[in-house]
Amino acid sequence: xxxxxxxxAPIGTSLESLVKGFVLTKxxxxxSLRTLEYYRxxxxxxxxxxxxxxxxxxxxxxxxxxxxxxxxxxxxETQRWGREGNGAxxxxxxxxxxxxxxxxxxxxxxxxxxxxxGFLEQNPMGGIKVAKPKPKVITPYDTEEIRRMLAVCDxxxxxxxxxxxxxxxxxxxxxxxxxxxxxxLLGIRLGDIxxxxxxxxxxxxxxxxxxxxVGKTTQKALWRYLxxxxxxxxxELWLTEEGMPLTITGVQSLIKRLKxxxxxxxDGSVHRxxxxxxxxxxxxxxxxxxxxxxxxxxxxxxxxxxxxALGMEDALExxxxxxxxxxxxxx
Numbered sequence: 001x002x003x004x005x006x007x008x009a010p011i012g013t014s015l016e017s018l019v020k021g022f023v024l025t026k027x028x029x030x031x032s033l034r035t036l037e038y039y040r041x042x043x044x045x046x047x048x049x050x051x052x053x054x055x056x057x058x059x060x061x062x063x064x065x066x067x068x069x070x071x072x073x074x075x076x077e078t079q080r081w082g083r084e085g086n087g088a089x090x091x092x093x094x095x096x097x098x099x100x101x102x103x104x105x106x107x108x109x110x111x112x113x114x115x116x117x118g119f120l121e122q123n124p125m126g127g128i129k130v131a132k133p134k135p136k137v138i139t140p141y142d143t144e145e146i147r148r149m150l151a152v153c154d155x156x157x158x159x160x161x162x163x164x165x166x167x168x169x170x171x172x173x174x175x176x177x178x179x180x181x182x183x184x185l186l187g188i189r190l191g192d193i194x195x196x197x198x199x200x201x202x203x204x205x206x207x208x209x210x211x212x213x214v215g216k217t218t219q220k221a222l223w224r225y226l227x228x229x230x231x232x233x234x235x236e237l238w239l240t241e242e243g244m245p246l247t248i249t250g251v252q253s254l255i256k257r258l259k260x261x262x263x264x265x266x267d268g269s270v271h272r273x274x275x276x277x278x279x280x281x282x283x284x285x286x287x288x289x290x291x292x293x294x295x296x297x298x299x300x301x302x303x304x305x306x307x308x309a310l311g312m313e314d315a316l317e318x319x320x321x322x323x324x325x326x327x328x329x330x331x
Contacts, residue, residue: 013059019043022110032207034183042106064124075100097133104130138309140276148262163228170225173218179277182270188237204296278306
């Protein structure tokens with residue numbers, strides 16, 4: 001049942017005040033800017049929904065069923081967050097179970113913190129469960145798909161779009177050569193690049209730094225991009241034509257456009273380059289600890305999934321030579 005009476009809440013138990021306090025706490029814990037944005041954006045949408053439904057701002061009066069209603073809205077509604085976007089991107093697509101799980105995890109983390117801080121005696125999410133999504137089969141880009149995307153970049157470069165062509169080509173090659181996450185890619189600054197050695201410093205999850213390497217082909221692509229990149233005061237590596245830092249949405253959109261122009265209809269976007277790097281790295285070096293370091297994983301669970309994906313590909317390839325039906329020689 002949705003609360004219909006708006007009550008003035010003491011500032012200590014005001015939902016909006018608690019969200020601010022939670023984000024500040026995560027900031028003092030040293031969480032990365034990307035992580036802070038992740039918490040802030042998800043909770044901002046929760047607050048928007050609470051206002052739209054006329055809920056009380058007093059966290060003490062919030063019920064489990066109201067949170068269930070919000071998660072149901074996220075799961076089922078295809079036009080979320082209002083027509084104007086309420087400070088976030090308006091969405092017109094049904095979310096995946098993985099996205100729903102993200103909202104559940106953020107809200108759980110938030111209300112656990114509220115209880116630990118003594119603002120609530122009980123967590124209103126105590127009885128709510130959202131199962132972890134089942135792992136999907138990992139499908140890297142194949143060589144032909146990569147070549148076709150790079151061909152589009154070359155076309156742009158040779159047809160009076162040298163900045164865009166060189167930038168997009170360099171970006172694809174860095175993603176392919178390092179397997180960095182999108183947030184890590186956009187966090188690269190000019191001072192993080194040692195193009196002589198082919199080393200790039202990236203900031204991973206939990207604010208952990210690591211060094212990744214790119215080969216000669218990617219080094220040359222980066223050098224070419226930097227010759228056309230705006231020479232302004234921005235330290236971010238990846239810029240727009242207007243000289244502003246590229247955003248997550250911007251990179252996702254440009255990869256989507258490149259795939260469309262290249263005639264690539266397979267699923268997946270930026271993160272699929274990470275899968276491509278991992279599987280191809282394991283073809284050459286089966287040392288899972290090397291891959292774990294390069295990808296910035298704290299454990300081996302995800303690395304084992306890449307190992308399984310490589311095994312699946314090798315098995316399917318072997319089947320082309322060992323098909324019992326083909327061996328019959330029927331025509």
